[in-house]
Amino acid sequence: MPQTHRKRRPEARPDEILDAALAVFTEQGFAQARVEDIAKRAGLSKGAVYLYFPSKDAMLSALVEQSAGKLARAAEQLVAIGAPQDPETALRSLVKMLMTAMADPDISAAPRLVLTEAGRSPEIAAHYRSQVLDIARRAMSALLEAGVEAGRFRRVDTDALMRLMGGPCMAHMVLTTIFDLQPQDISDPADMAGAICDLVLYGLVPREKAA
Amino acid sequence: MPQTHRKRRPEARPDEILDAALAVFTEQGFAQARVEDIAKRAGLSKGAVYLYFPSKDAMLSALVEQSAGKLARAAEQLVAIGAPQDPETALRSLVKMLMTAMADPDISAAPRLVLTEAGRSPEIAAHYRSQVLDIARRAMSALLEAGVEAGRFRRVDTDALMRLMGGPCMAHMVLTTIFDLQPQDISDPADMAGAICDLVLYGLVPREKAA
DNA sequence: GCATTATAACTGACCGGTCAGTCATTAACA
DNA sequence: TGTTAATGACTGACCGGTCAGTTATAATGC
Numbered sequence: 001m002p003q004t005h006r007k008r009r010p011e012a013r014p015d016e017i018l019d020a021a022l023a024v025f026t027e028q029g030f031a032q033a034r035v036e037d038i039a040k041r042a043g044l045s046k047g048a049v050y051l052y053f054p055s056k057d058a059m060l061s062a063l064v065e066q067s068a069g070k071l072a073r074a075a076e077q078l079v080a081i082g083a084p085q086d087p088e089t090a091l092r093s094l095v096k097m098l099m100t101a102m103a104d105p106d107i108s109a110a111p112r113l114v115l116t117e118a119g120r121s122p123e124i125a126a127h128y129r130s131q132v133l134d135i136a137r138r139a140m141s142a143l144l145e146a147g148v149e150a151g152r153f154r155r156v157d158t159d160a161l162m163r164l165m166g167g168p169c170m171a172h173m174v175l176t177t178i179f180d181l182q183p184q185d186i187s188d189p190a191d192m193a194g195a196i197c198d199l200v201l202y203g204l205v206p207r208e209k210a211a
Numbered sequence: 212m213p214q215t216h217r218k219r220r221p222e223a224r225p226d227e228i229l230d231a232a233l234a235v236f237t238e239q240g241f242a243q244a245r246v247e248d249i250a251k252r253a254g255l256s257k258g259a260v261y262l263y264f265p266s267k268d269a270m271l272s273a274l275v276e277q278s279a280g281k282l283a284r285a286a287e288q289l290v291a292i293g294a295p296q297d298p299e300t301a302l303r304s305l306v307k308m309l310m311t312a313m314a315d316p317d318i319s320a321a322p323r324l325v326l327t328e329a330g331r332s333p334e335i336a337a338h339y340r341s342q343v344l345d346i347a348r349r350a351m352s353a354l355l356e357a358g359v360e361a362g363r364f365r366r367v368d369t370d371a372l373m374r375l376m377g378g379p380c381m382a383h384m385v386l387t388t389i390f391d392l393q394p395q396d397i398s399d400p401a402d403m404a405g406a407i408c409d410l411v412l413y414g415l416v417p418r419e420k421a422a
Numbered sequence: 423g424c425a426t427t428a429t430a431a432c433t434g435a436c437c438g439g440t441c442a443g444t445c446a447t448t449a450a451c452a
Numbered sequence: 453t454g455t456t457a458a459t460g461a462c463t464g465a466c467c468g469g470t471c472a473g474t475t476a477t478a479a480t481g482c
Contacts, residue, residue: 029330029331031242032331088416091415112330115326115327115385116327116330118390119240119323119327119388120243122391125389125390128390129390129392133390147415151417152416152417153415153417154414154415154416154417156406156409156415157398157406159397159398159403159406160379160398160403160406160407160410161410161415163379163382163383163403163407164375164378164379164410166378167374167375167377167378167379167380167381167382168371168374168375168379169378170378170381170382170385171374171377171378171381172374174326174381177330178326178329178330178336179336179339179340179344180333180336181340186370187370187371192370192371192374195367195368195370195371196371196375198367199367199371199375199414200375200410200411200414200415201414201415201416202414202416203410203413203416204302204358204364204365204367204372204412204414205363205364205365205412205413205414206362206363206365207418
């Protein structure tokens with residue numbers, strides 16, 4: 001048997017397995033994904049996977065843990081830098097970033113898994129909630145406060161604003177990845193982000209006719 | 212009635228089975244739900260279920276088919292009646308209805324199943340897309356057009372507006388049912404709908420400072 | 423009315439396939 | 453030679469779907 005010299009790299013294994021797991025979970029969904037397929041893709045046998053993870057569920061948890069917060073922290077940083085100078089531009093950048101991220105299957109893979117699997121696993125839900133939703137909420141709250149302070153924003157409800165910005169991004173993800181709408185059927189994420197920010201910033205009712 | 216052994220009621224069976232299926236799917240998720248449990252809950256044996264449905268998948272499809280469109284048609288009707296007279300109030304009513312529906316676990320059960328299972332079953336996705344999304348889009352488009360005609364709304368992008376109204380409702384559903392946020396952790400759906408409509412109608416930027 | 427036959431609703435043991443997780447064994451090093 | 457990484461055949465549980473058999477009800481004959 002020709003020696004595949006790809007052995008003895010225990011340090012790198014966990015990440016390799018998680019990469020493979022993300023790919024297979026994304027392609028097949030968690031329940032349909034077979035551990036053996038994950039192992040194959042990582043260049044291992046099934047048994048070896050169990051040297052690094054105690055169960056299939058643990059792989060999902062680790063995956064969520066790894067990717068959860070990455071995006072939220074990026075958003076947090078973007079707000080921290082941009083909001084004090086120009087809250088409006090910061091808001092636009094934030095939505096554009098989020099929308100673009102959700103349109104990218106690689107980036108949205110983990111949130112998508114959470115969406116479909118969190119109902120089955122309360123601990124994943126709780127983890128995601130604290131690691132992502134809470135961070136995002138803090139960032140949005142800070143952004144809004146900066147805008148209000150600067151007299152650029154009305155003092156509105158943080159949660160309403162958060163859902164108004166986050167909801168459409170989630171919708172974009174659902175439409176493209178779950179309902180499988182193709183790019184030609186759906187607006188470019190950056191354009192959509194722009195249109196949504198325009199609407200939220202300036203309102204549906206014309207300015208000259210404000211009630 | 213004297214006969215507690217309620218048997219032989221073939222006419223009522225399919226609906227009884229679907230009711231049971233919805234309950235079990237909602238509690239356990241589709242993959243985890245056992246056909247035998249559905250049968251038990253419907254007061255039947257597993258075999259009998261297969262007299263009425265050819266497969267477990269068929270039960271899910273029938274369920275989606277049954278409930279899909281109900282909400283969309285209600286929305287369509289609400290718009291058809293309200294939009295010509297007062298587009299702004301119609302929009303508010305529409306969002307309130309949607310948000311309240313998504314906050315009710317019984318009503319949102321089917322959409323939630325679609326969200327988690329559509330990725331696995333392209334035909335369910337396609338069906339939901341044509342029966343619900345397309346109807347909703349037409350209604351929103353008509354509402355927007357009526358408002359523009361009446362000079363009450365700016366002419367904005369239909370899809371952006373749709374996502375801006377639908378996204379937060381979906382978010383509400385996800386937060387309450389998937390992340391299991393309790394009523395005390397989250398705004399009342401009607402209040403949230405009001406806050407969101409206020410924001411979208413009048414914009415985040417104060418009127419007196421319009422750019 | 424009552425007995426007999428026919429029919430359709432229903433049952434639940436069973437089959438076949440799948441797959442997470444285990445473990446005896448082997449290969450690769452030091 | 454001892455240790456560690458890795459293998460993959462195997463186990464056991466699970467569950468969707470089937471079907472031979474059972475039972476309630478209706479139809480028919482007398």
